[in-house]
Amino acid sequence: MVNGMKPLQVGLLGAGTVGGGVFTVLQRNQLEIERRAGRQIQISMVADINTERAQEIVQGRAQIVNDAYQIINNPEIDVVIELIGGYGIAKELVLAAIATGKHVVTANKALIAVHGNEIFAAAKKQGVIVAFEAAVAGGIPIIKALREGLTANRIEWIVGIINGTTNFILSEMRDKGSSFDEVLKEAQCLGYAEADPTFDIEGIDAAHKASIMSAIAFGVPVQFDKAHIEGITKLEPIDIQYAEQLGYRIKLLGITKRTSHGIELRVHPTLIPAKRLIASVEGAMNAVQVQGDAVGTTLYYGKGAGSEATASAVIADLVDIIRYDSVEQNKRVPYLAFQEDKVMNTVVMPIGEITTSYYLRLKVSDETGVLAKITKILADNIISIDALLQKEADAGESQTDLVILTHQTQEKFMIQAISDIELLPTVKGSVTKIRLEELS
Numbered sequence: 001m002v003n004g005m006k007p008l009q010v011g012l013l014g015a016g017t018v019g020g021g022v023f024t025v026l027q028r029n030q031l032e033i034e035r036r037a038g039r040q041i042q043i044s045m046v047a048d049i050n051t052e053r054a055q056e057i058v059q060g061r062a063q064i065v066n067d068a069y070q071i072i073n074n075p076e077i078d079v080v081i082e083l084i085g086g087y088g089i090a091k092e093l094v095l096a097a098i099a100t101g102k103h104v105v106t107a108n109k110a111l112i113a114v115h116g117n118e119i120f121a122a123a124k125k126q127g128v129i130v131a132f133e134a135a136v137a138g139g140i141p142i143i144k145a146l147r148e149g150l151t152a153n154r155i156e157w158i159v160g161i162i163n164g165t166t167n168f169i170l171s172e173m174r175d176k177g178s179s180f181d182e183v184l185k186e187a188q189c190l191g192y193a194e195a196d197p198t199f200d201i202e203g204i205d206a207a208h209k210a211s212i213m214s215a216i217a218f219g220v221p222v223q224f225d226k227a228h229i230e231g232i233t234k235l236e237p238i239d240i241q242y243a244e245q246l247g248y249r250i251k252l253l254g255i256t257k258r259t260s261h262g263i264e265l266r267v268h269p270t271l272i273p274a275k276r277l278i279a280s281v282e283g284a285m286n287a288v289q290v291q292g293d294a295v296g297t298t299l300y301y302g303k304g305a306g307s308e309a310t311a312s313a314v315i316a317d318l319v320d321i322i323r324y325d326s327v328e329q330n331k332r333v334p335y336l337a338f339q340e341d342k343v344m345n346t347v348v349m350p351i352g353e354i355t356t357s358y359y360l361r362l363k364v365s366d367e368t369g370v371l372a373k374i375t376k377i378l379a380d381n382i383i384s385i386d387a388l389l390q391k392e393a394d395a396g397e398s399q400t401d402l403v404i405l406t407h408q409t410q411e412k413f414m415i416q417a418i419s420d421i422e423l424l425p426t427v428k429g430s431v432t433k434i435r436l437e438e439l440s
Helices: 017-030 032-036 051-058 068-072 089-099 109-126 142-149 164-176 180-190 204-218 237-245 307-324 369-379 411-420
Strands: 009-011 041-047 062-067 077-080 103-106 155-161 248-259 262-273 285-292 296-303 353-366 385-392 399-406 427-435
Touching: 009 068, 009 353, 017 041, 017 051, 017 077, 032 041, 032 307, 041 068, 041 077, 041 307, 051 062, 062 068, 068 089, 068 109, 068 248, 068 285, 077 089, 077 307, 089 103, 089 109, 103 109, 103 307, 109 285, 142 155, 142 204, 142 296, 155 204, 164 180, 164 237, 164 248, 164 285, 180 262, 204 248, 237 248, 237 353, 237 399, 237 427, 353 369, 353 411, 369 399, 369 411, 399 427, 411 427
Parallel strands: 009 041, 009 077, 041 062, 077 103, 262 427
Antiparallel strands: 155 248, 155 285, 248 262, 285 296, 353 399, 353 427, 385 399
């Protein structure tokens, strides 16, 4: 016992990579954690269908069961850590744990993004805490920064490289000039990508995380269902190369902005200036950039996944539960940073209403007057050009690439302009469009 207090009794659901990290970090830093928390943390039960794997991780330090409800229904357990993932059984188990009066720590971004509002309401009713720092950007304490560190600020926007798999793929495509399919296979071999990488490469994982940050930044409900989501599967090495020539890098960004017309919430490949710090985030690393009116720009960088990095956030949540357990509910930090009666249903703007700049790549006939027709269509749609790059046609070729960077415009105008441009007989095939953010 520490200070006469019995250890916090923790039950762990899911003994995979992160579960192993939680055990390792707790054991290694036990004294340091106790000095900070004022109480020992003890994982006394672990539930996993694969009991052999669990035994390898636990090494006799906790009771192993194959039924999660044995943990949930045990009155000696104070906190349940949910590391199962997904929307299904995880939601059922989290709500069951809350119903029995247990605090919950989760690393499940999908669960919070899709069912967070319901889970927070259930926790409030029972007077328990749901902590989810590990759900966004792994070991980077971005939830705590948004909820507490930046409380004085009116947050204007957040952009994040918040999926390590896609950032690794884009970094490799840029460095090696390889195709998306080639690098995906490499990422799977190295363990950076799952056997089924859909959630990562289609932007869904990043959208889960962006939705959570958006809710906390602007005091709105979690609204994953309203996010605009595009992945990286259609990106071509040639566009990464052209972006480099123009002084930009392409990253899959989670973006949320406050505007006079509502909130932007979107995930898609984005050109950003190579001179921005976030543009140099390579490999499987994560970074989140936040713009506040008082503090200006802050940048949070680190490992967005992995055993011990995610465990770092899980254990920090356990320490917070020790600190806040005896605090009256109305004096705890609100889940979405704002007092519950001050959370607003601000509209999330459809993608056609957002304003940004664009990178366009066109395959055009190498003949006089082509550029004039294209620039007229852009002008007719209230779109001005910022930069042009025209590749000389190879010997014997009658077509060439034309790359255009535009100034800011509404997406609906750009969609109409592209539709008109693609009707020109001198434009071959479809126009490649990638959004561009200056992050200034």
